[in-house]
Amino acid sequence: MLSKSQISLLNSLQQKKFRREHGLFIVEGYKSIIEFADSGYHIHTIYHTADAASKLLNLSRKINFHEISLTELGKISALKTPADALATVKMPDNDVIDSSSLKNKFSLVLDGVQDPGNMGTIIRTADWFGITDIICSEDTVDVYNPKVVQATMGSLARVNISYTDLKKFIIYAGLPVFGTLLNGDNIYTTQFGGEGLVILGNEGNGIRPDIQELITKAITIPRVGKAESLNVAIAAAICCSQLAAKTFK
């Protein structure tokens, strides 16, 4: 049984303010929970149904396990259809990103991405293509938002996300800076070299002007048809795909 105060605490974690206050975020579904545990995240408590118990046997006994009914899971879940398990996970410290760790690889930079689904999909796609770091402006949607965590399908456990003052970060990093703009080089013929930052902008407004100024090579996904724009997660995927493509040719 869950007490009213437990339910209230768990529901509060759907809000950024309380996630920061408690240093916890929510992960739902046993598969994702195991991926977080395997990636070294500290799992605080797992609330699970009797059915899910057998799937969680290999996890550390240091974790608090709490068997509850599916009805109770429904009360603490952020999903329309609650999964079989919900964990509270300790948020990692948002350390200042060490830009020297970004040499000889490509990283994504998100300038104000707002939609949780887009953010989650970008993380999942980055993980598929082996991109390990995503650096976000302070006003990018919170990665520990339950909708973002859900949309990453466990990939958040493997991709480092940091929030910082993008302008200072980009200048300090001293890496090639690629950005998707309307009048850039054709992405299919762009020479990306061996390292760099790839900037993607806000859904409605794109990349902010003061961040655009820092782009050393503007790139464009050529339009064949008539859509006014591409979704930002789609644009990110096509960038990741083109970065990967060169290693397969």
Next chain:
Amino acid sequence: MLSKSQISLLNSLQQKKFRREHGLFIVEGYKSIIEFADSGYHIHTIYHTADAASKLLNLSRKINFHEISLTELGKISALKTPADALATVKMPDNDVIDSSSLKNKFSLVLDGVQDPGNMGTIIRTADWFGITDIICSEDTVDVYNPKVVQATMGSLARVNISYTDLKKFIIYAGLPVFGTLLNGDNIYTTQFGGEGLVILGNEGNGIRPDIQELITKAITIPRVGKAESLNVAIAAAICCSQLAAKTFK
């Protein structure tokens, strides 16, 4: 002022059953409405705020215009934040697709895509890359679902969508059949030729076995990192991008 029965009718159009019954679907936002009008769709009625009136001046006077308050718009909108205008648009007949019209180009085939956001994003991406036809299995999410229409950002007005028995259609079309499977050819080195169907499957289950059997060239987006899978809209975008890429090299 909207009557209760008008509100009730408009709300019913959020359900497939009533859309079929009335032969109408809903488009929200003046930009999208204009795109549908420009593409030859028959707009039945536009409900708009006083502010939006000036943006709709160029539309045919055969349309019924109905000025309402933003509060009233909220009552008939499927959006969390209603736009400035909402139109009822006549659904085109779902004619049997003429497969001879698909020669010398690439079309997408969706086998059971369920998520409205994915469906809408696939249509928007197809429109960007100049793909004009998407053929869907009968159980693919209804394209006139307001969430799909919204996610297409107006692109639904320019892409032909048809629902059919996929197996019969694919056999009858006699075109090269590409499908994203786990053990296919590397998409970055695949020779696509000049025409074909590209099949994408359901979010959880992929392409059905009896449709997989019809694939003449299986393709794979190589995985560099560790994500278990890619979102279907992302996979579709990478396929479209690779088809476009060859024309830019």
